[in-house]
Amino acid sequence: MNTSELHRVEVPDGHLAYLDTGSGAPVVLLHGGTLDHRMWDGQIGPLVAAGHRVIAVDARGHGGSSTATAPFRHCDDVAVLLRALDIGPVALVGVSMGASTVLDVALEHPELTGALVISGAGTSEPDFRDPWILRMQADWRRAERAADAEAWIEAFLRLGAGPHRDAVAVDDEVMARTRQMAVDTITAHVPTGPDGVPVAPTLPTPVTRTWERLPGVTAPLLAIIGGVDSDDHIAMAERAAHLVADGRTATVGGTAHYPNMERPELFDAILLRFLAEHAR
Numbered sequence: 001m002n003t004s005e006l007h008r009v010e011v012p013d014g015h016l017a018y019l020d021t022g023s024g025a026p027v028v029l030l031h032g033g034t035l036d037h038r039m040w041d042g043q044i045g046p047l048v049a050a051g052h053r054v055i056a057v058d059a060r061g062h063g064g065s066s067t068a069t070a071p072f073r074h075c076d077d078v079a080v081l082l083r084a085l086d087i088g089p090v091a092l093v094g095v096s097m098g099a100s101t102v103l104d105v106a107l108e109h110p111e112l113t114g115a116l117v118i119s120g121a122g123t124s125e126p127d128f129r130d131p132w133i134l135r136m137q138a139d140w141r142r143a144e145r146a147a148d149a150e151a152w153i154e155a156f157l158r159l160g161a162g163p164h165r166d167a168v169a170v171d172d173e174v175m176a177r178t179r180q181m182a183v184d185t186i187t188a189h190v191p192t193g194p195d196g197v198p199v200a201p202t203l204p205t206p207v208t209r210t211w212e213r214l215p216g217v218t219a220p221l222l223a224i225i226g227g228v229d230s231d232d233h234i235a236m237a238e239r240a241a242h243l244v245a246d247g248r249t250a251t252v253g254g255t256a257h258y259p260n261m262e263r264p265e266l267f268d269a270i271l272l273r274f275l276a277e278h279a280r
Contacts, residue, residue, distance in 0.1 A: 006037075006064045009084045011077050017064030018081065019056040022048035025279050026090040028078065029056040030098030032120070032258065034156055035181040036063030039095070042264030043271065050272050052279075055090075057081065059097070061201055063181075067189045068202040074124075075104035075207060082112050089114035089219075091279035093271065095260060096159075096233075100124040103240060104207040106217045115278035116221040116244075117271060120229055120257045122236030123210035130232040132163040144200070149190075153182050162256030164228045174261050214243040220278045221247040224270055226255040226262075233257060 006017040019037055027047055029040045037056035047054045058065040059074055078101060082088045091114050094102040099118035106113045107123075128134060136155055143152035160178050161167045167175060191199045221244045223237040241247035250270045252259035260267040 006058070008064075009081050011060070011072075011080045013070040013072065014060060014066030014068060016060065016066075016077055016081055017058045019044070019054070020085075022051075022053045024051040024053050025275075026053040026055060026087050027275065027279065028082070028090050028092050029054065030074075030078070030092065030094035030101050031056075031059065031062065032096030032098055034062070034185050035178065036185065038063075038177065038181060039258065039261060041177075043093075043260055043268055046268045046272065047275075050275070052091075052275070055081075055085070059101070060204070061189045062185050063188075067191065068204070070202065071205050072202070073104070073108075073205050073207065074101040075108050078105050079109040079112055082109075088112035091115040091117070091275055093117040094121075095119045096121050096257060099237070100126070103210065103214070103217075106219055107210060107213050108207060110217070110219070113219050115275060116217075116219050117224060117274065118221065118237055118240060119224045119259060120226060120233045120237060122240045123214070124204070124206045125208070125210045126232075126236060128232050130163070130230050133230050133232050149186050153179065153186070156182055159257045160261075162226070162228045163230050165256065170256075171262065174258070177261065178258070211239075211243070214240060215245065217244040218246065219244075220274075222270075222274045223247065223249045224259060224267060225249055225251045226257055226259040227251050227253040229256045229259075 008015045031039045036058045040056050044054050060068045092102040099121035103123045139155040161170050223241040241249050252263050252266050255262040
Protein backbone atom coordinates (compact mmCIF):
# COMPACT_ATOMS: atom_id res chain seq x y z
CA MET A 1 0.00 0.00 0.00
CA ASN A 2 1.32 3.45 -0.92
CA THR A 3 1.10 5.58 2.22
CA SER A 4 3.00 8.57 0.83
CA GLU A 5 -0.25 10.40 0.06
CA LEU A 6 -1.56 10.00 3.60
CA HIS A 7 -1.35 12.53 6.41
CA ARG A 8 -0.76 11.65 10.07
CA VAL A 9 -2.14 12.85 13.36
CA GLU A 10 -0.89 11.77 16.76
CA VAL A 11 -3.34 9.94 19.03
CA PRO A 12 -2.65 8.44 22.47
CA ASP A 13 -0.19 5.58 22.05
CA GLY A 14 0.19 6.04 18.30
CA HIS A 15 -1.03 7.81 15.18
CA LEU A 16 -3.83 7.80 12.62
CA ALA A 17 -3.22 7.97 8.88
CA TYR A 18 -5.79 9.66 6.68
CA LEU A 19 -6.42 10.93 3.17
CA ASP A 20 -7.59 14.55 2.96
CA THR A 21 -8.73 15.83 -0.43
CA GLY A 22 -11.20 18.27 -1.95
CA SER A 23 -12.87 21.30 -0.41
CA GLY A 24 -16.29 22.20 0.88
CA ALA A 25 -18.52 20.55 3.48
CA PRO A 26 -16.39 17.82 5.11
CA VAL A 27 -17.31 14.14 4.85
CA VAL A 28 -15.39 11.62 6.95
CA LEU A 29 -15.23 8.05 5.61
CA LEU A 30 -14.70 5.16 8.06
CA HIS A 31 -13.88 1.73 6.64
CA GLY A 32 -14.84 -1.78 7.68
CA GLY A 33 -12.78 -4.04 9.91
CA THR A 34 -9.65 -5.59 8.35
CA LEU A 35 -9.93 -3.15 5.42
CA ASP A 36 -8.62 0.41 5.06
CA HIS A 37 -9.39 3.74 3.38
CA ARG A 38 -9.01 2.17 -0.07
CA MET A 39 -12.46 0.59 0.25
CA TRP A 40 -13.76 4.10 -0.49
CA ASP A 41 -12.05 4.46 -3.88
CA GLY A 42 -15.45 4.48 -5.60
CA GLN A 43 -16.77 7.30 -3.41
CA ILE A 44 -13.91 9.76 -3.01
CA GLY A 45 -13.98 11.17 -6.55
CA PRO A 46 -17.76 11.65 -6.74
CA LEU A 47 -17.82 13.28 -3.29
CA VAL A 48 -15.07 15.72 -4.25
CA ALA A 49 -16.83 16.46 -7.54
CA ALA A 50 -20.00 17.22 -5.57
CA GLY A 51 -18.17 19.86 -3.56
CA HIS A 52 -17.07 17.99 -0.44
CA ARG A 53 -13.83 17.84 1.46
CA VAL A 54 -13.23 14.11 1.91
CA ILE A 55 -11.28 12.69 4.84
CA ALA A 56 -10.82 8.92 4.59
CA VAL A 57 -9.35 7.53 7.79
CA ASP A 58 -7.37 4.37 8.47
CA ALA A 59 -8.55 3.10 11.86
CA ARG A 60 -6.00 2.10 14.49
CA GLY A 61 -4.56 -1.27 13.54
CA HIS A 62 -5.38 -0.83 9.86
CA GLY A 63 -3.72 0.66 6.78
CA GLY A 64 -1.14 3.34 7.47
CA SER A 65 -2.20 3.88 11.08
CA SER A 66 -0.29 2.48 14.05
CA THR A 67 -1.00 -0.80 15.78
CA ALA A 68 -2.59 -0.32 19.20
CA THR A 69 -0.66 -1.48 22.24
CA ALA A 70 -2.90 0.03 24.93
CA PRO A 71 -6.68 0.38 25.40
CA PHE A 72 -8.34 2.77 22.95
CA ARG A 73 -11.68 3.54 21.32
CA HIS A 74 -12.13 4.20 17.61
CA CYS A 75 -14.61 7.00 18.31
CA ASP A 76 -12.07 8.85 20.47
CA ASP A 77 -9.45 8.56 17.73
CA VAL A 78 -11.87 10.12 15.25
CA ALA A 79 -12.57 12.93 17.72
CA VAL A 80 -8.84 13.61 18.13
CA LEU A 81 -8.49 13.84 14.35
CA LEU A 82 -11.45 16.19 13.88
CA ARG A 83 -10.26 18.49 16.64
CA ALA A 84 -6.74 18.50 15.23
CA LEU A 85 -8.19 19.54 11.86
CA ASP A 86 -10.47 22.05 13.62
CA ILE A 87 -13.58 20.81 11.83
CA GLY A 88 -16.99 19.79 13.05
CA PRO A 89 -19.76 19.06 12.97
CA VAL A 90 -19.04 16.80 9.99
CA ALA A 91 -20.90 14.18 8.00
CA LEU A 92 -19.73 10.72 9.06
CA VAL A 93 -20.06 7.75 6.69
CA GLY A 94 -19.14 4.22 7.76
CA VAL A 95 -19.46 0.61 6.67
CA SER A 96 -19.41 -2.33 9.10
CA MET A 97 -16.87 -1.49 11.85
CA GLY A 98 -16.83 2.05 10.48
CA ALA A 99 -20.61 2.28 10.87
CA SER A 100 -20.29 1.30 14.51
CA THR A 101 -17.71 4.05 14.92
CA VAL A 102 -20.08 6.56 13.31
CA LEU A 103 -22.72 5.80 15.91
CA ASP A 104 -20.23 5.77 18.76
CA VAL A 105 -18.92 9.21 17.75
CA ALA A 106 -22.51 10.47 17.69
CA LEU A 107 -23.02 9.14 21.22
CA GLU A 108 -19.70 10.16 22.76
CA HIS A 109 -18.85 13.31 20.79
CA PRO A 110 -22.18 14.72 19.53
CA GLU A 111 -20.75 18.21 19.06
CA LEU A 112 -18.59 16.85 16.22
CA THR A 113 -21.33 15.03 14.33
CA GLY A 114 -23.59 16.25 11.58
CA ALA A 115 -25.27 13.88 9.14
CA LEU A 116 -24.72 10.16 9.80
CA VAL A 117 -24.58 7.37 7.21
CA ILE A 118 -24.16 3.74 8.25
CA SER A 119 -24.10 0.45 6.37
CA GLY A 120 -23.90 -3.13 7.55
CA ALA A 121 -23.80 -2.52 11.31
CA GLY A 122 -25.26 -0.93 14.39
CA THR A 123 -23.25 0.22 17.38
CA SER A 124 -20.03 -1.26 18.78
CA GLU A 125 -22.20 -3.63 20.85
CA PRO A 126 -23.36 -5.99 18.08
CA ASP A 127 -26.08 -8.58 18.48
CA PHE A 128 -25.23 -11.67 16.43
CA ARG A 129 -27.77 -14.50 16.25
CA ASP A 130 -27.74 -15.56 12.59
CA PRO A 131 -26.33 -19.13 12.37
CA TRP A 132 -24.41 -18.11 9.24
CA ILE A 133 -22.57 -15.37 11.13
CA LEU A 134 -21.97 -17.61 14.15
CA ARG A 135 -20.44 -20.32 11.93
CA MET A 136 -18.19 -17.77 10.27
CA GLN A 137 -17.04 -16.42 13.63
CA ALA A 138 -16.30 -19.98 14.76
CA ASP A 139 -14.18 -20.46 11.64
CA TRP A 140 -12.30 -17.24 12.44
CA ARG A 141 -11.54 -18.44 15.97
CA ARG A 142 -10.44 -21.85 14.67
CA ALA A 143 -8.08 -20.19 12.18
CA GLU A 144 -6.71 -17.91 14.89
CA ARG A 145 -5.96 -20.84 17.19
CA ALA A 146 -4.18 -22.58 14.32
CA ALA A 147 -2.30 -19.39 13.37
CA ASP A 148 -3.62 -19.96 9.84
CA ALA A 149 -3.83 -16.52 8.24
CA GLU A 150 -5.03 -17.84 4.88
CA ALA A 151 -7.93 -19.73 6.47
CA TRP A 152 -8.87 -16.62 8.43
CA ILE A 153 -8.89 -14.50 5.27
CA GLU A 154 -10.98 -17.06 3.40
CA ALA A 155 -13.57 -16.98 6.19
CA PHE A 156 -13.46 -13.18 6.27
CA LEU A 157 -14.07 -12.93 2.53
CA ARG A 158 -17.43 -14.66 2.97
CA LEU A 159 -18.72 -11.38 4.43
CA GLY A 160 -18.43 -9.81 1.00
CA ALA A 161 -20.59 -12.48 -0.60
CA GLY A 162 -23.11 -12.75 2.23
CA PRO A 163 -25.15 -15.79 3.22
CA HIS A 164 -27.20 -16.01 0.02
CA ARG A 165 -24.46 -16.11 -2.64
CA ASP A 166 -21.21 -17.90 -3.44
CA ALA A 167 -18.07 -15.80 -3.70
CA VAL A 168 -18.08 -16.32 -7.48
CA ALA A 169 -21.20 -14.14 -7.63
CA VAL A 170 -19.14 -11.14 -6.49
CA ASP A 171 -17.13 -9.19 -9.03
CA ASP A 172 -13.57 -10.53 -9.20
CA GLU A 173 -12.08 -7.06 -8.86
CA VAL A 174 -14.07 -6.36 -5.70
CA MET A 175 -12.98 -9.65 -4.14
CA ALA A 176 -9.37 -9.02 -5.13
CA ARG A 177 -9.42 -5.55 -3.54
CA THR A 178 -10.99 -6.93 -0.38
CA ARG A 179 -8.44 -9.73 -0.15
CA GLN A 180 -5.51 -7.37 -0.69
CA MET A 181 -6.64 -5.00 2.07
CA ALA A 182 -7.12 -7.94 4.45
CA VAL A 183 -3.67 -9.34 3.64
CA ASP A 184 -2.08 -5.93 4.13
CA THR A 185 -3.82 -5.47 7.50
CA ILE A 186 -2.73 -8.86 8.82
CA THR A 187 0.81 -8.41 7.50
CA ALA A 188 1.26 -4.96 9.00
CA HIS A 189 -0.77 -5.14 12.19
CA VAL A 190 -0.79 -8.69 13.57
CA PRO A 191 2.51 -9.03 15.46
CA THR A 192 4.26 -12.32 16.08
CA GLY A 193 5.88 -13.48 19.29
CA PRO A 194 9.42 -14.85 19.72
CA ASP A 195 8.16 -18.28 18.66
CA GLY A 196 6.78 -16.85 15.42
CA VAL A 197 3.16 -17.38 16.47
CA PRO A 198 0.84 -14.41 15.85
CA VAL A 199 -0.04 -12.40 18.94
CA ALA A 200 -3.63 -11.28 19.39
CA PRO A 201 -3.84 -7.52 18.70
CA THR A 202 -5.21 -5.03 21.22
CA LEU A 203 -8.89 -4.67 20.41
CA PRO A 204 -10.85 -1.44 20.87
CA THR A 205 -12.82 -0.88 24.05
CA PRO A 206 -16.56 -0.91 23.30
CA VAL A 207 -18.70 2.10 24.09
CA THR A 208 -21.35 1.07 26.61
CA ARG A 209 -25.15 1.33 26.78
CA THR A 210 -25.16 2.26 23.11
CA TRP A 211 -28.52 0.90 22.01
CA GLU A 212 -30.44 2.44 24.88
CA ARG A 213 -28.75 5.79 24.24
CA LEU A 214 -29.46 5.94 20.49
CA PRO A 215 -32.86 7.67 20.89
CA GLY A 216 -30.92 10.68 22.14
CA VAL A 217 -29.09 11.06 18.81
CA THR A 218 -30.65 14.00 16.96
CA ALA A 219 -28.39 14.10 13.87
CA PRO A 220 -30.13 12.83 10.70
CA LEU A 221 -29.19 9.24 9.93
CA LEU A 222 -29.35 7.14 6.77
CA ALA A 223 -28.79 3.38 6.85
CA ILE A 224 -27.77 2.07 3.40
CA ILE A 225 -28.45 -1.65 3.40
CA GLY A 226 -26.97 -4.32 1.16
CA GLY A 227 -29.99 -6.27 -0.05
CA VAL A 228 -28.36 -9.70 0.39
CA ASP A 229 -26.31 -8.92 3.51
CA SER A 230 -26.76 -11.17 6.55
CA ASP A 231 -29.98 -10.93 8.54
CA ASP A 232 -28.08 -9.70 11.60
CA HIS A 233 -26.31 -6.88 9.78
CA ILE A 234 -29.52 -5.73 8.10
CA ALA A 235 -31.44 -5.91 11.37
CA MET A 236 -28.86 -3.88 13.30
CA ALA A 237 -28.73 -1.13 10.67
CA GLU A 238 -32.54 -0.97 10.52
CA ARG A 239 -32.76 -0.95 14.31
CA ALA A 240 -30.37 1.99 14.53
CA ALA A 241 -32.34 3.94 11.93
CA HIS A 242 -35.54 3.26 13.87
CA LEU A 243 -34.12 4.24 17.26
CA VAL A 244 -32.58 7.62 16.43
CA ALA A 245 -34.81 10.67 16.31
CA ASP A 246 -34.41 11.22 12.54
CA GLY A 247 -33.58 8.00 10.71
CA ARG A 248 -34.36 6.39 7.39
CA THR A 249 -33.13 3.47 5.26
CA ALA A 250 -32.28 2.78 1.64
CA THR A 251 -31.37 -0.52 -0.02
CA VAL A 252 -28.75 -1.31 -2.65
CA GLY A 253 -30.11 -4.48 -4.20
CA GLY A 254 -27.87 -7.38 -5.15
CA THR A 255 -25.10 -6.43 -2.72
CA ALA A 256 -24.03 -7.83 0.63
CA HIS A 257 -21.75 -6.30 3.26
CA TYR A 258 -19.94 -3.81 1.00
CA PRO A 259 -22.57 -2.13 -1.18
CA ASN A 260 -20.25 0.83 -1.79
CA MET A 261 -17.73 -1.47 -3.46
CA GLU A 262 -20.15 -3.71 -5.35
CA ARG A 263 -22.45 -1.05 -6.80
CA PRO A 264 -20.66 2.26 -6.27
CA GLU A 265 -22.79 4.26 -8.71
CA LEU A 266 -26.03 3.41 -6.92
CA PHE A 267 -24.48 3.75 -3.46
CA ASP A 268 -23.04 7.15 -4.42
CA ALA A 269 -26.34 8.40 -5.81
CA ILE A 270 -28.12 7.52 -2.56
CA LEU A 271 -25.33 9.00 -0.45
CA LEU A 272 -25.07 12.24 -2.41
CA ARG A 273 -28.81 12.85 -2.31
CA PHE A 274 -28.76 12.50 1.47
CA LEU A 275 -25.70 14.70 1.89
CA ALA A 276 -27.13 17.37 -0.42
CA GLU A 277 -30.02 17.74 2.01
CA HIS A 278 -28.24 17.26 5.32
CA ALA A 279 -24.51 18.12 4.95
CA ARG A 280 -23.81 21.64 3.83
